[in-house]
Structure formats: structure tokens, C-alpha cells
Amino acid sequence: xxRFFSFRHGVHPPESKELTAALPARRMPFPDEIVxxxxxxxxxxxxxxxxxxxxxxxxxxxxxxxxxxxxxxHASAAGTVTEIGPHAHPDGSFATAIRIAVEPYSAQVAxxxxxxxxxxxxxxxxxxxxxxxxxVGLGGAAFPAHVKLTPPPxxxxxxxxxxxxxxxxxxxxxxxxxxxxxxxVHIGIRIMMRCLGVGRAMIGIEKNKPDAIxxxxxxxxxxLDLTIVPLVVKYPQGAEKMLIKALIDREVPSGxxxxxxxxxxxxxxxxxxxxxxxxxxxxxxxRIITVTGRGxxxxxxxxxxxxxxxxxxxxxxxxxxxxxxxxxxxGPMMGFAQANLDAPVIKGTTGxxxxxxxxxxxxxxxxxxxxxxxxxxxxxxxxxxxLGVLAGAGRYEEMxxxxxxxxxxxxxxxxxxxxxxxLSQLFGVSKTALRKIEASA
Amino acid sequence: MSDRRLLIAASPHLAPxxxxxxxxxSVVASLVPIIGASIWFFGPSALLVLAAATLGAVVTExxxxxxxxxxxxxxxxxxxxxxxxxxxxxxxxxxxxxGAFGIGFxxxxxxxxxxxxxxxxxxxxxxxxxxxxxxxxxxxxxDAGWLTLRSNLALPFMSPVVTDAxxxxxxxxxxxxxxTGSQLSDLLLGSTSGSLGETSGIVILIGGxxxxxxxxxxxxxxxxxxxxxxxxxxxxxxxxxxxxxxPLFMLFSGGLMLGAVYMATDMVxxxxxxxxSWIFGIGIGVLVVVIRIxxxxxxxxxxxxxxMNAFVPFINRVTRPKVFGT
Numbered sequence: 001x002x003r004f005f006s007f008r009h010g011v012h013p014p015e016s017k018e019l020t021a022a023l024p025a026r027r028m029p030f031p032d033e034i035v036x037x038x039x040x041x042x043x044x045x046x047x048x049x050x051x052x053x054x055x056x057x058x059x060x061x062x063x064x065x066x067x068x069x070x071x072x073x074h075a076s077a078a079g080t081v082t083e084i085g086p087h088a089h090p091d092g093s094f095a096t097a098i099r100i101a102v103e104p105y106s107a108q109v110a111x112x113x114x115x116x117x118x119x120x121x122x123x124x125x126x127x128x129x130x131x132x133x134x135x136v137g138l139g140g141a142a143f144p145a146h147v148k149l150t151p152p153p154x155x156x157x158x159x160x161x162x163x164x165x166x167x168x169x170x171x172x173x174x175x176x177x178x179x180x181x182x183x184x185v186h187i188g189i190r191i192m193m194r195c196l197g198v199g200r201a202m203i204g205i206e207k208n209k210p211d212a213i214x215x216x217x218x219x220x221x222x223x224l225d226l227t228i229v230p231l232v233v234k235y236p237q238g239a240e241k242m243l244i245k246a247l248i249d250r251e252v253p254s255g256x257x258x259x260x261x262x263x264x265x266x267x268x269x270x271x272x273x274x275x276x277x278x279x280x281x282x283x284x285x286x287r288i289i290t291v292t293g294r295g296x297x298x299x300x301x302x303x304x305x306x307x308x309x310x311x312x313x314x315x316x317x318x319x320x321x322x323x324x325x326x327x328x329x330x331g332p333m334m335g336f337a338q339a340n341l342d343a344p345v346i347k348g349t350t351g352x353x354x355x356x357x358x359x360x361x362x363x364x365x366x367x368x369x370x371x372x373x374x375x376x377x378x379x380x381x382x383x384x385x386x387l388g389v390l391a392g393a394g395r396y397e398e399m400x401x402x403x404x405x406x407x408x409x410x411x412x413x414x415x416x417x418x419x420x421x422x423l424s425q426l427f428g429v430s431k432t433a434l435r436k437i438e439a440s441a
Numbered sequence: 442m443s444d445r446r447l448l449i450a451a452s453p454h455l456a457p458x459x460x461x462x463x464x465x466x467s468v469v470a471s472l473v474p475i476i477g478a479s480i481w482f483f484g485p486s487a488l489l490v491l492a493a494a495t496l497g498a499v500v501t502e503x504x505x506x507x508x509x510x511x512x513x514x515x516x517x518x519x520x521x522x523x524x525x526x527x528x529x530x531x532x533x534x535x536x537x538x539x540g541a542f543g544i545g546f547x548x549x550x551x552x553x554x555x556x557x558x559x560x561x562x563x564x565x566x567x568x569x570x571x572x573x574x575x576x577x578x579x580x581x582x583x584d585a586g587w588l589t590l591r592s593n594l595a596l597p598f599m600s601p602v603v604t605d606a607x608x609x610x611x612x613x614x615x616x617x618x619x620x621t622g623s624q625l626s627d628l629l630l631g632s633t634s635g636s637l638g639e640t641s642g643i644v645i646l647i648g649g650x651x652x653x654x655x656x657x658x659x660x661x662x663x664x665x666x667x668x669x670x671x672x673x674x675x676x677x678x679x680x681x682x683x684x685x686x687x688p689l690f691m692l693f694s695g696g697l698m699l700g701a702v703y704m705a706t707d708m709v710x711x712x713x714x715x716x717x718s719w720i721f722g723i724g725i726g727v728l729v730v731v732i733r734i735x736x737x738x739x740x741x742x743x744x745x746x747x748x749m750n751a752f753v754p755f756i757n758r759v760t761r762p763k764v765f766g767t
Contacts, residue, residue: 014453032607057481101449169455223499241765254766326448339566360448366461366513367555380765385713386757403764411453418459419555424452 006232007242011412013169013235013333015208017293025180025301028316031076034307035344036062037089037097037264041142042276043069045354048098054081057284059110062098063366071134076285076305079104090310090339090349092330097344110323115281116260123149123195126376130274131233133283134347138173139163139238139267140330142348145274148264149195154210157196158262160254161247162203164212165231165238168331172290176301178205178212182219184279188271189226189409191278196264200229203268204247206237235333236410240265242379256407284347291317295324295354304345310352311341325357333411366419374413374423380406384413384423391426396434450516464657465568466512471648472521472703478644479637481527483581486512487637493533493537494519500624503547503559505549510521515554520533522562522703525638526696526743527569530581532595535573559750560710563743568649570743580634611635612694625689638699642692649702661718662711664699668691669726677734685746697729700742717753724749 007185046063056062056075063073077103087097118126129144151157162185168172178185189201189413205213207230220226230240231246241252243265250261273284284304297318304313310327314320320327328335330345332353345352365416374384382403390399404427413423479487498520503511505706510516520540529534541567551557570577579592611634638645652658671688678685691697705725707710725745731743 013458049750153608164526197447247763254764256766284703324629326450326454328454332455332489335452335454337449337451337454339447339449352453355454360454361456367460367510367514367553369464369708370619370711370713371464372715373656375713375762381762382764383713383761403767406766407581408763409452415453415455415457416459418455418461418464420460424453428451 002210002282006234006381007245009377010234010236011377017172019292019299020290021175023301025176025303028302028304029310031109031308032102034077034100035087035097035104035309036073036307037095037346038063039095040069041136041144048072048084050081052081052084058108059285065131069147071131071136071142072213074134074283074285074305078106078108079103082273088343090343090346110282111282118278120190126195130363133277135273135284137267138269138349139284140348142351145270148266155259156262157198157264160193160198160201161263161265162268163238163243163265164203164205164268165243167235167237168333170292171331172301173288173350174268175209175212176288177272179215182215183271184272184275185268186220186224188252188275191274192335195389200225202229202247204229204231204243206231206233209235229363236379239408257374289345289349290351293354294356295321297321306345306347308345309342310338313345322355323356324354326355326360328353361391365421368419368421373416377412377416382407388421388423388426391430396430400434401431451673455667457733462513465518467657468518469514471651474644475648478641483637486590487531489533489593490527490531491521493536494540497537498692501541501544505545507553510554516544519561523565525699526566526636528580528636530579530592531576533593534597535569535576539569542568550749555709557674557709557745560704563704563747566743572746573684592641611676639696642698659718661715662706665719665722666701666705666726669723670729673730695740697741698745705746712756714751714757714760717756720756721749733764
């Protein structure tokens with residue numbers, strides 16, 4: 001028996017999942033308008049193939065993949081294209097998006113389509129089908145899923161690791177996926193194992209989701225070599241490198257991919273989506289999103305059409321409370337504060353967390369008292385105290401010597417800092433500055 | 442839905458678990474029983490000396506420190522800790538000067554909170570010991586009571602009036618210069634002569650335990666420090682015989698408890714790494730034993746800590762943990 005299943009360091013913020021953990025994912029009504037940014041995934045943005053005035057059915061492709069590390073975008077509701085131009089993007093910028101006025105009273109039935117049996121397809125055909133369905137990682141980074149199904153030649157993959165940690169507080173998206181759709185998870189794992197040619201798969205789930213562990217255990221087929229591993233509840237357990245450390249006790253070398261230790265990691269909701277593609281034939285046009293936090297009146301797990309504006313999504317949850325102060329796209333540890341509620345839900349949106357005035361960080365920070373709590377929390381064993389001093393002085397190259405590039409901006413150091421020094425923000429800025437310096441050199 | 446002004450901030454968005462002022466004021470709160478014990482044993486003089494040292498620290502922080510830095514509580518800690526290292530009969534003006542020196546030259550000249558190399562309270566005390574050696578080593582007996590008030594009230598730049606009736610030798614002084622031991626029970630409870638905070642080891646350990654539980658104090662430092670002193674003292678006694686003090690006496694006499702629990706663990710002037718904390722504690726422990734047994738002074742905790750403070754940047758550098766995946 002191993003000593004315990006986890007990684008070292010990290011933090012344990014209040015989980016706050018009780019707001020939505022027990023609520024099954026339900027469908028929200030179609031909004032009046034859908035906004036589909038062409039850039040919803042890591043890699044090259046998609047290329048629009050529609051023009052203003054075009055009528056589209058639900059599930060129709062509206063933008064095509066531009067290269068291999070790119071995926072198409074599909075209409076998530078039937079309607080008419082009203083505009084193709086800059087629109088508020090959840091990352092805070094304005095980016096090209098296709099706006100679709102949703103047809104009122106439409107039955108929102110997709111065109112009939114042929115759904116192939118995946119067992120009968122070749123690996124190439126599966127990979128192509130997954131790309132064509134626009135599937136990306138649903139854990140937040142939105143890395144195209146088909147790329148993970150095609151490891152570079154020469155790489156040997158021994159283990160497929162499925163990420164069911166959902167270590168961010170508040171979010172219950174992956175949780176509900178596992179509880180509500182366990183069979184899809186198993187089928188998705190099978191498809192991935194087949195494409196990668198691996199014999200064994202593991203799924204890591206934090207122990208605060210006993211019903212998810214139970215649901216997967218109860219439904220796992222006998223011939224599927226899937227190890228379900230309950231993990232200690234700790235943030236950032238869901239970070240790829242931490243999860244690999246927790247499950248197979250290997251460290252991915254600095255600057256390398258999980259591939260180098262023979263592992264591919266995929267988020268559990270993405271796996272379920274791959275299965276869904278071969279079940280319904282529909283591309284990725286909707287996903288489960290947790291809308292939660294003390295600042296939202298009726299927290300819920302919703303099945304949301306991709307492209308739904310945050311304004312409409314929040315309205316479907318009873319709207320904001322009077323003391324709501326910050327709308328966060330994603331979890332509260334790594335999510336992105338939203339300024340503009342016209343920004344849409346995109347494929348990588350895991351949840352919307354609305355924090356109240358009292359829960360937000362204050363702007364006031366104090367002098368560093370060298371308590372060392374940041375060193376105790378850093379999951380990659382950096383010295384955030386030293387890095388913070390260097391960042392304040394703009395000594396970015398020196399920071400690189402202290403392994404700044406290994407920082408994954410998980411936010412643990414900021415969270416434990418009693419002086420409220422925005423360490424991870426400083427490191428994010430420093431990393432960007434350093435990349436700029438290196439690009440110009 | 443009405444639009445409102447939404448907060449735009451960088452992640453993480455949750456308020457941090459703790460705040461620096463809360464840590465500082467918790468330390469102050471944990472000192473209350475120790476202050477209580479010192480008043481119990483030394484009478485109202487204890488309160489006056491503590492107040493004077495704290496006033497000196499706070500006034501200096503207010504005059505020369507950054508605006509609002511008074512409310513983070515760190516100057517109060519410095520003043521109280523300095524006061525606890527002073528004898529009860531010390532003229533109040535000296536205590537005030539010590540507090541002012543500790544904050545001014547121990548902290549503010551380095552750039553304020555978080556920037557100083559040496560423990561400010563101990564630097565204040567080191568200054569007083571150099572400037573007023575006699576007054577600093579005139580220890581009233583634990584039951585001197587009201588007698589010490591007269592020497593407290595010496596006018597500025599005047600030396601205190603000391604009568605033989607109110608002085609007593611500290612256990613360490615007795616041992617070093619008169620070769621007599623003290624009752625262990627007296628040491629544990631604190632009914633011995635000495636500085637205000639050199640009394641009850643048990644009360645200090647309780648305060649430290651509370652801080653360690655709240656993670657406001659790195660337990661590795663006092664544990665390694667006290668263990669080093671005990672083991673080293675035990676080994677010396679084993680080899681050298683009974684003329685050397687026994688480990689329990691070493692632990693509970695003098696300022697060791699206060700130093701180990703409250704001075705060596707000052708976050709600013711101790712290492713940030715765990716491995717460094719062990720090294721730091723062991724280093725202080727070795728120095729304490731060496732000074733006490735072979736040095737010219739009866740007590741060596743203050744110099745041991747100040748010396749190791751100087752090594753902290755170096756200790757941090759050599760004990761930085763191995764980065765994940767390297």
C-alpha cells in the first residue's frame with residue numbers, strides 16, 4: 001500500500017462545493033442570442049465559414065479548424081448570423097466572434113446525421129471525428145482533444161490518466177459529469193485507450209466526491225482496466241504534474257510534457273464529451289457549467305449552449321444578489337474576473353463563481369514578514385518570497401534562474417500570504433515580461 | 442439585470458486565510474499570561490518596565506516608521522519582548538531608551554517591518570547591556586515586591602538606587618559565580634530571580650504552543666533549539682561530571698525559554714525554509730551552551746540569537762528546496 005495519494009505542499013481552501021454538489025445538471029432555456037468567438041481553444045483560432053444573414057441549424061459548423069492544433073466551432077442553437085466582428089471575450093479582450101440571433105419557438109432539433117460506431121473506425125477516423133466535433137479539454141485550458149489522441153511518433157504512452165480531481169473550490173462540473181454520466185466516462189476512456197494503444201487507465205478523484213467515486217465504480221465494465229483512485233482533498237491536485245505525482249509518483253521534468261513520463265492526462269468531462277460525440281453525433285455545442293457562489297441567487301449545475309452570454313446565464317440562475325461584487329470565470333483560485341457580462345460562455349468555461357463583497361481580497365497589502373508560508377504552499381517548490389522581491393525590482397532574468405518558468409500560477413502563495421501580497425499576479429506579469437525579453441533578444 | 446460595477450482583480454480571488462496584523466496581535470495576546478506571571482512575581486515594577494519599553498518602541502515607530510505601520514502590532518511586540526528581557530528594578534527611562542533603540546536602529550534604519558536582519562527587541566537589549574551594564578544585571582529577587590519601585594523611578598540619566606535587600610542572584614549567576622544550584626520547581630514556576638520573562642517556563646511554553654497550533658510560529662526552531670541545548674548539556678555533564686549543570690536546569694533557567702519560543706521564532710529574522718529552521722535552532726542551541734559553560738557571561742541566549750540572525754540569509758540560500766521536476 002502506498003503511503004498516501006497526493007503530492008507535497010499545496011493548500012486547502014474552503015471547498016464551498018455544497019452549494020451545488022447535490023444538484024443534477026439540468027438544461028437551461030435557449031437564450032435570445034449566441035456569441036461564438038473563433039478563439040475558444042489553445043492553438044490557432046478557427047476560420048469563419050458563414051456570412052451575415054446565413055441561417056444555421058443547431059449543430060452546424062460555422063467556423064472550420066485552421067491547421068492541426070485547431071478545432072472548428074459549431075452553432076449551439078438554430079438562428080441567423082447577425083454579425084461577425086469583435087465582441088467581448090471572457091479573457092477580457094475583444095475578439096472576433098459570430099453572433100447568432102436565436103430563432104424563437106424553434107424546436108432546436110439538429111439536422112439528422114449519421115452516427116458511426118466508433119469500434120468500426122480506424123484510429124485516424126476517430127481522431128478526425130473528434131477534431132471535426134470541435135472537442136477540446138473542458139478543464140479550462142481548452143487544448144484540442146484530438147491532439148492528445150495523436151502522440152508524436154516515437155513516444156510511448158503507458159498510462160492514460162483521467163483528471164476527476166476538480167480541486168478548485170466551488171466548481172462541481174466534473175463532479176456532476178461523473179455522477180450523472182458515468183457510462184459516458186467509461187466509453188470515452190475506452191476510445192482514448194484504443195487511440196493511444198494503452199492498456200491501463202487511472203482516474204484520480206478527490207475524496208470529497210464519494211458519490212462520483214461510487215457511480216464510476218458501480219458502472220465500470222469488467223473488461224476495462226480502470227483504476228479509480230480516491231485522492232486527498234488538496235489544491236492544486238488537478239494540475240497535471242501534481243496529479244501524475246499523486247497517482248504514479250513520478251515527477252514530470254521541468255519544462256517537459258507528461259508524455260516524457262509515458263502519460264497522457266485528460267479531464268473527465270472531455271472524456272465524456274468524446275463519448276457523447278459517438279453517441280449522439282452532435283459536436284461540442286453545450287457543456288455542464290456550475291453557476292455558483294454566495295453572490296448568485298440560485299446556484300445550479302446547468303447544461304449550457306456554448307456561446308450563451310454570462311448575462312443570460314446568470315439571469316437563468318435568478319440573477320446576482322445585492323452584495324455580489326466579483327464575477328469569476330472559472331474557479332476562484334485561477335479563474336478570470338469578468339468586467340463585461342456580454343462575454344459568452346466558451347468551451348473552456350468550467351463555471352461562473354460570483355463572490356460577495358466580503359469574500360473578495362482587499363487591495364491593502366502589508367510588508368513581507370518572511371513567514372515562509374508561501375514556500376510551504378508552493379507545489380513546485382519555488383521560493384515565492386524571493387521571487388516576489390525580485391519581481392518587485394523588475395529583475396526578471398534573475399527570476400528565471402530561480403525557476404520562475406516552473407511557476408504555474410496556481411495562486412497558492414498569494415492565498416497563504418498574510419500580508420496579502422499579490423505574488424502569483426506578480427509572477428504572471430514577470431513571465432510575460434520575460435517571454436517578451438527573450439523574444440526580442 | 443442591472444449592470445453594476447464589478448470588481449476586476451487577479452486570481453486568486455478568495456481573501457487570504459490570514460493577515461499580518463492578526464498574526465502580530467495574536468502574538469501580543471499570547472504574551473498576556475507571561476506578562477501576568479511577571480507581574481505576579483515582580484509586582485507593579487514589571488508592569489511599569491514593560492509599559493516604558495513598549496512606549497519607547499511605539500513612539501519611535503510612530504515618529505519614524507511608515508504611516509499606519511503602528512497598527513500592524515509589530516512595534517508593540519518588540520516593546521513587550523524587550524521589556525520581558527529586562528530586570529524589574531530597571532529605571533523606566535532606560536527601558537524607554539531600549540525600546541526606542543530597538544525600533545529605530547533595529548528595524549527602521551533597515552527599511553521597516555520585514556527588512557531587518559536582527560531581532561529588534563534583542564538589539565535594544567544588547568544596546569542597554571552595553572550602555573548600562575550594572576543596571577541591566579541588578580536583578581531583584583522574585584519576592585522583592587514594591588521595593589523595586591524606587592529604582593524604577595530614577596530620573597533620566599541617573600542610575601538607580603539599589604539596596605541589598607532587594608537584589609538576588611539569578612540561577613545562572615548563582616551557578617556560574619557561586620557554584621550553587623536552584624530548585625527545579627522554582628525554575629519551572631518562575632519563582633526565581635531574573636529578568637521579567639525569565640521566570641515561568643511553563644507559561645511561555647503554553648503561549649508558544651498556542652502560536653504553533655495557529656501556524657504563527659515555526660515549531661521547528663524552539664524544538665531543535667531546546668533539544669540541542671538539552672542533549673549538549675547532557676553530554677557535557679556525562680563526560681565532565683556534576684560540576685556542569687544538568688539539562689533540565691539549562692532548559693528552564695535564564696532567558697532560554699523566552700528566547701527559544703519568542704525571540705528565535707521572529708518570522709522576519711529567522712529562516713524561511715524548514716531545513717533552515719532546524720539548522721538555525723541547532724546553531725543557537727550550540728552557541729547558548731558554549732557561552733553559558735565556557736563564556737565569560739552567565740547567560741548567552743541573546744548573543745546566540747543575534748549571531749545566528751546574521752546567518753539567516755545564508756541559511757536560506759543553502760536550504761532552498763529542490764524545484765519540482767529538476
